[in-house]
Amino acid sequence: MLLIYEDLHWIDPTSLELLETLLDEIADHRIMMLATARPTFDYRFGGHPIVTRFTLNRLGEEQIAAISAKLTGGKALPDEIVEIIGRRTDGVPLFIEELTKTILESGVLKESGDRYVLNGPLSAIAIPTTLHDSLMARLDRLQPIKEVAQTAACIGREFAHGLLAKVTSLPKGKLDLALNGLIEAELIYRRGLPPDATYLFKHALVRDAAYESLLKERRRVVHARILAALETDASMAPEVLAVHAEAANLTDRAIALWYTASKAAIAQPACDEAIAHLGRTIDLLKTRRDHNDAQAIASSLNLQIQLSVVYMSSTGWAADATKAAFQRALDLAKSLEKCLFYGNACDSIISKCYAHMVGDLYSLVTGDGDALALHSKLSR
Numbered sequence: 001m002l003l004i005y006e007d008l009h010w011i012d013p014t015s016l017e018l019l020e021t022l023l024d025e026i027a028d029h030r031i032m033m034l035a036t037a038r039p040t041f042d043y044r045f046g047g048h049p050i051v052t053r054f055t056l057n058r059l060g061e062e063q064i065a066a067i068s069a070k071l072t073g074g075k076a077l078p079d080e081i082v083e084i085i086g087r088r089t090d091g092v093p094l095f096i097e098e099l100t101k102t103i104l105e106s107g108v109l110k111e112s113g114d115r116y117v118l119n120g121p122l123s124a125i126a127i128p129t130t131l132h133d134s135l136m137a138r139l140d141r142l143q144p145i146k147e148v149a150q151t152a153a154c155i156g157r158e159f160a161h162g163l164l165a166k167v168t169s170l171p172k173g174k175l176d177l178a179l180n181g182l183i184e185a186e187l188i189y190r191r192g193l194p195p196d197a198t199y200l201f202k203h204a205l206v207r208d209a210a211y212e213s214l215l216k217e218r219r220r221v222v223h224a225r226i227l228a229a230l231e232t233d234a235s236m237a238p239e240v241l242a243v244h245a246e247a248a249n250l251t252d253r254a255i256a257l258w259y260t261a262s263k264a265a266i267a268q269p270a271c272d273e274a275i276a277h278l279g280r281t282i283d284l285l286k287t288r289r290d291h292n293d294a295q296a297i298a299s300s301l302n303l304q305i306q307l308s309v310v311y312m313s314s315t316g317w318a319a320d321a322t323k324a325a326f327q328r329a330l331d332l333a334k335s336l337e338k339c340l341f342y343g344n345a346c347d348s349i350i351s352k353c354y355a356h357m358v359g360d361l362y363s364l365v366t367g368d369g370d371a372l373a374l375h376s377k378l379s380r
Helices: 013-026 061-071 079-089 093-105 131-140 146-155 161-167 172-184 204-212 216-230 238-247 251-267 271-284 286-290 294-315 320-335 341-354 358-365 371-378
Strands: 002-005 032-035 109-112 115-118 158-160 188-191 198-201
Touching: 013 032, 013 271, 061 079, 061 093, 079 093, 079 115, 093 131, 131 146, 131 204, 146 158, 146 161, 146 172, 146 198, 146 204, 146 216, 158 161, 161 172, 161 198, 161 216, 172 188, 198 204, 216 238, 238 251, 238 271, 251 271, 251 294, 271 286, 271 294, 286 294, 294 320
Parallel strands: 002 032
Antiparallel strands: 109 115, 158 198, 188 198
């Protein structure tokens, strides 16, 4: 059996934990696991006895030439162009492909027998210097279907035909033509047939280029449409909705959704996800806290105490992360105006936590009451 995991640098904490568990389980079985990740990916299982790491170096001249030849149909490129592709791409496969395609689509070359020749002076050619510039150049030449790529990019690297159809304003025929154009340009891949098809951007960087080329206000509008479309599905994960609500600048809605996601994570329990979701909820209240909004500070305090309890469950009583989380709760309590949180309440928090009264504290902070109610309970 072969198990393949691609792009581990985007893996969620729970899936990573599963992967680490699998390593022990498959050690004595005829199972091979192949995983890819960026060099910066920090994985915890590197010292496992059955793990072998291979570093993929950048491609050499012959490999660069082979990729370019595949794209040109075997026709040779001018030596000057080959040199530019090798120098500017630095052996990065995706950049080699995209820069070669950009040059072929630009009209600066013409076919002559079994090779391509320059269609003018080399100095007149605007050749992108970065992968991002190369991707943008290709997208710009795909007007008007570029807009479909931008809208799809707001959904994510993978997107469903049905959702895109709800979000875009294009009629069915034009949408299908645009998607087919993106497929022909090898910017996206399709699985299945419309209307049940799903699509995948060729690479995350392709999706990022399309997304970043969209004006911020237009991006906000598209995310709001996506949120409205996704909310019709009762089974949709709240963290997915929260991402789009936040991108649409619907802060109150995003706060509520991130909090809902945190409660679902705690119930599983998935502590790493709960920590991330609660942290995001607290972060979204920062602007209001900075303006001394007492309700925002009270809400943040309530959330921070819940976050502290999750840290306590995940990393232990004496862990630095747990102590820092409770210290942050104390800091928030100090800044809460016209309330008596700092004193009896905060002393009570610390004494309860470090006296191992987990059950009492957990029952206090996992309810839906507000911070004032929490203060009342803690002060008993």
